[in-house]
Amino acid sequence: xxxxxxxxxxxxxxxxxxxxxxxxxxxxxxxxxxxxxxxxxxxxxxxxxxxxxxxxxxxxxxxxxxxxxxxxxxxxxxxxxxxxxxxxxxxxxxxxxxxxxxxxxxxxxxxxxxxxxxxxxxxxxxxxx
Amino acid sequence: xxxxxxxxxxxxxxxxxxxxxxxxxxxxxxxxxxxxxxxxxxxxxxxxxxxxxxxxxxxxxxxxxxxxxxxxxxxxxxxxxxxxxxxxxxxxxxxxxxxxxxxxxxxxxxxxxxxxxxxxxxxxxxxxxxxxxxxxxxxxxxxxxxxxxxxxxxxxxxxxxxxxxxxxxxxxxxxxxxxxxxxxxxxxxxxxxxxxxxxxxxxxxxxxxxxxxxxxxxxxxxxxxxxxxxxxxxxxxxxxxxxxxxxxxxxxxxxxxxxxxxxxxxxxxxxxxxxxxxxxxxxxxxxxxxxxxxxxxxxxxxxxxxxxxxxxxxxxxxxxxxxxxxxxxxxxxxxxxxxxxxxxxxxxxxxxxxxxxxxxxxxxxxxxxxxxxxx
Numbered sequence: 001x002x003x004x005x006x007x008x009x010x011x012x013x014x015x016x017x018x019x020x021x022x023x024x025x026x027x028x029x030x031x032x033x034x035x036x037x038x039x040x041x042x043x044x045x046x047x048x049x050x051x052x053x054x055x056x057x058x059x060x061x062x063x064x065x066x067x068x069x070x071x072x073x074x075x076x077x078x079x080x081x082x083x084x085x086x087x088x089x090x091x092x093x094x095x096x097x098x099x100x101x102x103x104x105x106x107x108x109x110x111x112x113x114x115x116x117x118x119x120x121x122x123x124x125x126x127x128x129x
Numbered sequence: 130x131x132x133x134x135x136x137x138x139x140x141x142x143x144x145x146x147x148x149x150x151x152x153x154x155x156x157x158x159x160x161x162x163x164x165x166x167x168x169x170x171x172x173x174x175x176x177x178x179x180x181x182x183x184x185x186x187x188x189x190x191x192x193x194x195x196x197x198x199x200x201x202x203x204x205x206x207x208x209x210x211x212x213x214x215x216x217x218x219x220x221x222x223x224x225x226x227x228x229x230x231x232x233x234x235x236x237x238x239x240x241x242x243x244x245x246x247x248x249x250x251x252x253x254x255x256x257x258x259x260x261x262x263x264x265x266x267x268x269x270x271x272x273x274x275x276x277x278x279x280x281x282x283x284x285x286x287x288x289x290x291x292x293x294x295x296x297x298x299x300x301x302x303x304x305x306x307x308x309x310x311x312x313x314x315x316x317x318x319x320x321x322x323x324x325x326x327x328x329x330x331x332x333x334x335x336x337x338x339x340x341x342x343x344x345x346x347x348x349x350x351x352x353x354x355x356x357x358x359x360x361x362x363x364x365x366x367x368x369x370x371x372x373x374x375x376x377x378x379x380x381x382x383x384x385x386x387x388x389x390x391x392x393x394x395x396x397x398x399x400x401x402x403x404x405x406x407x408x409x410x411x412x413x414x415x416x417x418x419x420x421x422x423x424x425x426x427x428x429x430x431x432x433x434x435x436x437x438x439x440x441x442x443x444x445x446x447x448x449x450x451x452x453x454x455x456x457x458x459x460x461x462x463x464x465x466x467x468x469x470x471x472x473x474x475x476x477x478x479x480x481x482x483x484x485x486x487x488x489x490x491x492x493x494x495x496x497x498x499x500x501x502x503x504x
Contacts, residue, residue: 053425055190
């Protein structure tokens with residue numbers, strides 16, 4: 001029994017470890033990973049299907065604040081990542097492809113308010129600047 | 130022993146000892162043990178710590194949403210529970226499943242079974258103080274999780290990958306080779322001589338012997354029943370999906386002790402590997418989901434009727450009973466988790482008369498999952 005260990009010991013000594021040293025290297029994320037949502041307000045037609053299919057009711061259709069009300073008169077989805085189970089049903093049901101799940105999984109936070117994805121602020125900023 | 134532990138004297142040398150529910154070795158489930166010195170006089174299982182009420186939740190959700198919910202009945206074999214739910218809805222709606230979807234379902238269910246058996250091996254090892262086995266098992270399990278991530282988009286939760294009508298997305302190109310590569314690695318793990326470790330053997334051999342007559346009387350299924358000497362497997366006795374097309378064996382052992390139960394698990398990993406290889410060889414082209422379910426819809430009505438489907442999952446026989454009154458959501462869902470009978474009557478029976486030190490070995494040799502007991 002003891003002698004059997006020795007060749008195995010040498011094999012283990014020179015073989016690669018099973019783990020990856022995470023911040024320095026990581027396992028590549030495959031396509032189709034279900035991470036944080038990306039939302040394109042220009043593609044959105046405000047059908048509300050995403051809010052209806054969401055099993056956790058994480059999506060709420062809200063009105064635009066007063067300053068954007070003229071440009072965006074309908075209701076748009078506000079996503080609560082704290083409630084979200086990342087099932088991608090919203091992505092599957094979306095008729096125009098406005099909601100897509102990205103590969104970003106770095107979603108841990110100490111600030112609860114950052115888990116809520118407002119439909120207007122991010123999109124409008126990137127649209128105008 | 131820690132003084133804060135609940136030790137109430139009952140008789141002269143009798144004590145009540147709580148195993149769980151937040152004990153690292155019990156997994157959200159507790160057993161109240163009445164002990165006399167080191168010997169257990171009686172054991173009383175105390176479930177309910179993990180109750181989430183899936184049966185009621187499912188009555189308010191559409192089938193496609195229930196598919197997402199069905200993952201969480203038991204996190205260790207989410208895909209198997211997906212499959213059971215999908216089969217129940219398919220049978221109620223009378224949907225014709227494409228051939229390719231059936232094969233993908235079998236491949237994913239078997240991968241999930243291997244992964245669940247590896248967890249079983251891991252927790253069984255750490256329960257008996259064999260850390261190497263635990264680390265090995267969880268290391269190799271990650272290779273399968275990589276496959277799940279590639280195919281379903283999530284490592285642990287497939288979120289309804291096996292949905293009513295087929296599967297939610299096709300397996301990506303080149304995944305056949307990756308699956309075969311992972312299977313070779315699992316094969317390598319199974320061949321390691323961890324099972325012959327004398328330290329492990331001394332703790333699990335001839336412990337918790339369950340005779341065949343007792344196993345049948347107490348309602349054991351799956352590996353527990355097979356380890357007691359009965360050849361019973363839903364995949365053979367009542368084939369679902371395309372299991373009747375594959376050539377595989379049902380491992381049986383006559384000893385009925387903790388070691389035999391756990392060796393059944395190891396044998397089943399080998400059989401599952403052979404099933405996946407056969408399925409990959411025969412994998413046909415075509416659609417991966419029925420036309421009705423290509424895109425999730427909100428207004429699909431489930432025809433009136435009732436159905437009971439049963440599947441063989443890694444822990445035993447699992448079932449789902451579904452009644453529909455013609456609406457979009459099921460009228461009633463009843464889930465039969467295999468762990469229910471393993472965790473209450475079988476566990477109580479086996480613990481009676483054993484030693485405190487054998488509790489983890491007996492507990493984990495039953496391959497139990499508190500999540501599908503409490504659901």
